[in-house]
Amino acid sequence: MLTNISSLSRLVSEFKKLPGVGERTALRMAFHLLKSPSNLTMLSEALLEVRDRTHSCSVCFALTEDDPCSICSGNRDHKAICVVENPQDMMAMERSNAWHGVYHVLEGSLSPLAGTGPEDIRIDELLKRVSSGNVEEVVIATNFTVEGEATALFLTKLLRQHKVRISRLAHGIPLGSDIEFVDAATVQWALQGRNEI
Amino acid sequence: MRVKNIQIINFRNLKSTKIIPGVNFNLFYGLNGHGKTNILEAIFLLGSPKSFRNAKQQELVMHDEKRAVVKGEIESQRVTSKITLTLEQAGRRVEIDGKMVGRASELHGKLNSVVFSPYDTGMVRNSPDSRRRYLDRAVYMADIRYLNCWHNYHRILKQRNHLLKKSETSSLDTWTDRLATAGAEVMERRLSFVSNLDKRLKNHYSVISDEDKAAEIAYQPEGIKKTMGHEIKEEFIELLDRNRKNDEKFGSTSIGPHRDDVFFLLDGRPLKTFGSQGEQKSFVLALKMAELEYLEDIFGETPLFLLDDMSSELDTARICNLFAALSAKNMQVFITATEKRAEFADSVHLNYSVFRICDGNPTYEEN
Numbered sequence: 001m002l003t004n005i006s007s008l009s010r011l012v013s014e015f016k017k018l019p020g021v022g023e024r025t026a027l028r029m030a031f032h033l034l035k036s037p038s039n040l041t042m043l044s045e046a047l048l049e050v051r052d053r054t055h056s057c058s059v060c061f062a063l064t065e066d067d068p069c070s071i072c073s074g075n076r077d078h079k080a081i082c083v084v085e086n087p088q089d090m091m092a093m094e095r096s097n098a099w100h101g102v103y104h105v106l107e108g109s110l111s112p113l114a115g116t117g118p119e120d121i122r123i124d125e126l127l128k129r130v131s132s133g134n135v136e137e138v139v140i141a142t143n144f145t146v147e148g149e150a151t152a153l154f155l156t157k158l159l160r161q162h163k164v165r166i167s168r169l170a171h172g173i174p175l176g177s178d179i180e181f182v183d184a185a186t187v188q189w190a191l192q193g194r195n196e197i
Numbered sequence: 198m199r200v201k202n203i204q205i206i207n208f209r210n211l212k213s214t215k216i217i218p219g220v221n222f223n224l225f226y227g228l229n230g231h232g233k234t235n236i237l238e239a240i241f242l243l244g245s246p247k248s249f250r251n252a253k254q255q256e257l258v259m260h261d262e263k264r265a266v267v268k269g270e271i272e273s274q275r276v277t278s279k280i281t282l283t284l285e286q287a288g289r290r291v292e293i294d295g296k297m298v299g300r301a302s303e304l305h306g307k308l309n310s311v312v313f314s315p316y317d318t319g320m321v322r323n324s325p326d327s328r329r330r331y332l333d334r335a336v337y338m339a340d341i342r343y344l345n346c347w348h349n350y351h352r353i354l355k356q357r358n359h360l361l362k363k364s365e366t367s368s369l370d371t372w373t374d375r376l377a378t379a380g381a382e383v384m385e386r387r388l389s390f391v392s393n394l395d396k397r398l399k400n401h402y403s404v405i406s407d408e409d410k411a412a413e414i415a416y417q418p419e420g421i422k423k424t425m426g427h428e429i430k431e432e433f434i435e436l437l438d439r440n441r442k443n444d445e446k447f448g449s450t451s452i453g454p455h456r457d458d459v460f461f462l463l464d465g466r467p468l469k470t471f472g473s474q475g476e477q478k479s480f481v482l483a484l485k486m487a488e489l490e491y492l493e494d495i496f497g498e499t500p501l502f503l504l505d506d507m508s509s510e511l512d513t514a515r516i517c518n519l520f521a522a523l524s525a526k527n528m529q530v531f532i533t534a535t536e537k538r539a540e541f542a543d544s545v546h547l548n549y550s551v552f553r554i555c556d557g558n559p560t561y562e563e564n
Contacts, residue, residue, distance in 0.1 A: 110368055112359040118367050146352045146375070154371040183302075185345050 219550030227554035244308025314505035
């Protein structure tokens with residue numbers, strides 16, 4: 001039946017490309033939108049607007065509508081850069097309200113299997129920012145995955161050639177959790193990275 | 198640790214089977230191909246993420262059936278829990294006391310079993326690959342952290358090999374460094390496990406074989422002399438750098454824990470070439486006993502012992518020696534054999550239950 005309505009079928013196919021969306025959810029979303037034409041108009045406008053207005057910041061590669069982004073042009077500590085893999089990670093850091101420096105979004109991590117080498121992510125741009133001389137500290141906040149750790153190590157080796165303080169985000173026991181329920185691997189990390197008080 | 202009862206549905210040739218085993222020795226006897234080993238396999242799977250027969254998931258489900266279910270009531274640390282294992286095309290699901298378990302590792306240590314089967318004696322003569330598989334599984338049983346570092350190592354290895362194939366070298370040093378860190382952890386854990394096993398091996402070998410030869414298990418990672426994690430890492434990096442040209446040529450990492458072998462020695466000579474068949478079997482059995490005892494030390498409880506195809510693997514003298522050693526432990530043992538032989542029961546000084554298996558159906562026999 002769906003194949004007879006080619007425009008609807010096209011919409012469902014597009015929805016299905018989205019992460020976490022299967023045939024049933026795609027159909028449900030399509031029919032929900034069809035219930036009211038204004039829904040369709042608003043969604044299509046929103047899609048076009050986000051396409052036309054967002055781009056990455058020319059300084060830190062964060063997602064922004066202005067250039068440079070509000071953080072790069074704002075009243076932040078420009079001597080400290082926090083390096084993250086993608087804009088979502090940066091938003092998570094911002095939610096914490098704990099970072100007063102600026103950011104650098106790598107737009108990925110080193111992964112030969114995925115065909116991502118050092119030249120495919122924003123490493124050169126980071127080094128340029130650091131070598132401009134005003135940067136005193138770089139915090140590496142890549143993910144604690146095999147790829148994120150390799151990226152962190154790669155960056156550390158390059159940054160050592162510059163006069164900056166380099167640090168890695170701490171990892172260990174999540175806030176608000178009982179130690180007894182934390183898995184052995186995490187407890188081991190937490191012990192290795194313990195702080196003197 | 199004990200299995201109090203087990204229910205097996207659509208598992209290989211077992212349509213619907215329920216067994217209430219005895220607290221100590223349990224013998225399943227019957228003709229070949231009637232499902233004796235399948236029962237052992239089902240018991241093993243209650244506590245382990247993979248079968249000891251290296252079987253694929255779909256081989257475990259009865260032909261033309263959607264899913265196999267194994268339910269068992271097990272006792273560990275004086276607590277009885279119900280484990281339900283569902284095997285389907287999509288994967289395996291585990292429930293403990295009705296609650297779904299997210300990760301296979303949550304099952305770790307709930308029901309430890311040590312298996313001795315024809316698959317194990319084969320590893321003495323087979324390629325290093327089968328000995329490595331044995332070692333990896335055994336280390337994991339004793340050390341849950343091993344799983345994580347093993348996965349890490351193999352993920353990094355894959356990344357590095359991919360890089361070597363493309364001969365892009367700008368980030369190779371980084372991946373080599375990561376590989377060395379993860380590899381050193383794998384080697385360190387294997388080294389400590391093997392030395393713990395080796396300490397116990399000699400004694401078990403002489404008990405089982407009545408021979409006074411010195412049995413030895415040795416793991417020496419190729420090209421590595423140190424035994425401490427950070428020192429191993431330094432050595433391993435040097436080794437990888439020395440092999441770099443060669444590795445680039447072949448597009449893969451030629452050295453490391455993924456290629457290492459474990460050595461079995463009898464009086465200092467390789468068991469593979471100098472040991473008789475009987476010595477090889479006694480050796481592997483002694484190895485399993487050492488493993489059993491090591492697990493006992495770690496968990497404070499004796500694991501199950503699963504002895505598959507007893508009569509074809511061991512002669513009467515060795516079986517009696519083994520049974521005497523196991524009898525001293527007040528533990529649960531599961532045995533499969535083609536026939537019921539009286540002399541075995543005589544060497545057991547504990548509760549002894551016998552089940553005759555015919556077409557996948559067990560019948561309890563009074564003895």
